[in-house]
Amino acid sequence: MRDDLTLKKHPIRGAIFGLIAGLGIALLLISHSVMFLGGLTPLITIVFFLLLGILIGAAGPKRKSRT
Amino acid sequence: MLALVNTCSGPRLARPLRIALLLVLTFLVAIPSAVSAQEGDEVTTQSDPAGATLIDCKGRAASTDSIGNPLDDVSAPGGPAASADNPFDVDLEGQVTYAGSSDSVIRNHNWQIRVFGIPVKSGGDPNERGKKDTRGTVDVSGYMPFRVSGLYLASGSISGEGGSCSGSVWLKLAGNPIGTIPWIVGLVLTLLGLYGLFASRPAYVARIGVPHVPLPPPPPVDLPASGDRSASPPTTPDEEPPRA
Numbered sequence: 476m477r478d479d480l481t482l483k484k485h486p487i488r489g490a491i492f493g494l495i496a497g498l499g500i501a502l503l504l505i506s507h508s509v510m511f512l513g514g515l516t517p518l519i520t521i522v523f524f525l526l527l528g529i530l531i532g533a534a535g536p537k538r539k540s541r542t
Numbered sequence: 543m544l545a546l547v548n549t550c551s552g553p554r555l556a557r558p559l560r561i562a563l564l565l566v567l568t569f570l571v572a573i574p575s576a577v578s579a580q581e582g583d584e585v586t587t588q589s590d591p592a593g594a595t596l597i598d599c600k601g602r603a604a605s606t607d608s609i610g611n612p613l614d615d616v617s618a619p620g621g622p623a624a625s626a627d628n629p630f631d632v633d634l635e636g637q638v639t640y641a642g643s644s645d646s647v648i649r650n651h652n653w654q655i656r657v658f659g660i661p662v663k664s665g666g667d668p669n670e671r672g673k674k675d676t677r678g679t680v681d682v683s684g685y686m687p688f689r690v691s692g693l694y695l696a697s698g699s700i701s702g703e704g705g706s707c708s709g710s711v712w713l714k715l716a717g718n719p720i721g722t723i724p725w726i727v728g729l730v731l732t733l734l735g736l737y738g739l740f741a742s743r744p745a746y747v748a749r750i751g752v753p754h755v756p757l758p759p760p761p762p763v764d765l766p767a768s769g770d771r772s773a774s775p776p777t778t779p780d781e782e783p784p785r786a
Contacts, residue, residue, distance in 0.1 A: 480746040489742035496735025502728030506719035511626055511693035511712075512658050524735070531739050538745035 485532040493528020497521035591615075592630040592711070593622035599700075599707035601642030605682075607716075608635035616711060629693055629712035632682050643675035644700070644707050651702025655685065657713070658694050662686065669702070682715075691719040 501510070501517040510516040594601075594616045602617035614631035622628050632638060652666040662685050683689075697710035719725045 479749050481749045482744050483747045484744045485742040489739060492735050492738025492742055494735075495731050496739060499728045499731025499733070499735055502724050503732060505692050506690075506722060506725040506728060508692050508714065508719075512695070528735075528739055528742065532742040532744070535743040538743050 482537065484534075486529045487532070489528035489530070489532020489535070490525055491528070493524040493526070493531070494521065496528070497524030500524065591621050591628065593624045593628040594618040594630065594709060594711040595624040596642075596709035597707065598705060599642060599644040599709070601640060601709070603630070603638050603640040605630065605632045605638045606636045607633040610637075613716075618709065618711075624695075624710045624712055626693060626695075626712050629714035631714045631716060634682050634686065634689060634691065634715055634717050637679050637681055639677075639679045641675070641677040644705060645674075646705040647672045647674055648700060648702040648705045648707070651700050653698065653700035655696065655698040657686070657696050659697075666702075686715075688723045689717075690722050690724055691715045691717045692724075 497520050501520045504510045504520065505512060505517060510520070592614055594603075596618040600617075600619060602615065604615040605613040607613050613633055613636060616630045618624075647669070649669045649672070650666070651669060652664070654661055654664040656662065693712060693714050695710060696713045697708070699708040700706060
């Protein structure tokens with residue numbers, strides 16, 4: 476790696492977008508009656524994608540530098 | 543599964559990434575299993591009567607689809623209690639015929655119907671004639687703020703002078719969810735979230751305080767003309783041609 480470059484991680488950004496993705500997927504699954512509001516499964520889905528977002532932001536595959 | 547993760551990940555992947563991969567595989571295995579189990583439950587409970595819970599009153603209801611065919615019926619008390627395993631099937635384009643009675647005359651009452659805690663309809667009546675029972679037919683779509691499908695808890699209550707009554711039932715709103723507002727919102731959020739996750743990966747950026755020096759362009763390479771195979775190899779300007 477070159478000296479003028481540093482690896483920047485985005486765990487907060489990953490958590491936010493993981494939360495958004497989890498909410499969306501939970502809504503889709505509720506619409507298709509796979510899970511229902513009030514159950515534990517929507518919450519599990521949202522928390523799962525939240526944690527996945529943190530992991531991707533902190534230790535996901537690295538993006539290439541644009542320059 | 544752990545062996546699969548170890549086999550697929552290889553030594554170059556970081557440990558957190560291996561954990562993430564393990565979680566993804568677990569999720570992908572668990573969700574279809576849960577869905578298939580739920581579908582199996584639906585098959586076994588399809589013929590089960592729908593359940594409802596009523597306190598200090600009794601009632602029954604029957605639903606029909608959009609063309610008037612009977613869909614489901616429920617009564618309480620006497621039947622199973624309200625639960626997500628035995629919902630009351632209704633069609634968003636259909637109707638529900640109901641009849642109910644309270645244990646005592648309720649005057650100057652107010653009533654409210656909520657779907658998962660959100661009030662969707664409310665009203666009241668002085669009940670000057672002292673009626674203890676009511677019946678009627680309602681359009682399901684009139685109780686939903688927008689087209690929606692899925693499984694939802696509906697609850698209602700009435701209270702006034704002389705008594706009160708409350709109850710709940712799980713409603714399974716039949717119909718194609720594609721195109722409904724929750725489905726569209728879910729799709730938009732999913733796509734936005736997945737794009738954001740993709741963009742949240744760690745990236746190499748210029749170090750603060752250190753000027754970013756772009757890579758120098760590659761040196762030009764003089765290639766011989768395609769037809770001239772006998773040409774001598776290219777020489778740099780600094781090199782002098784060999785002298786005889």
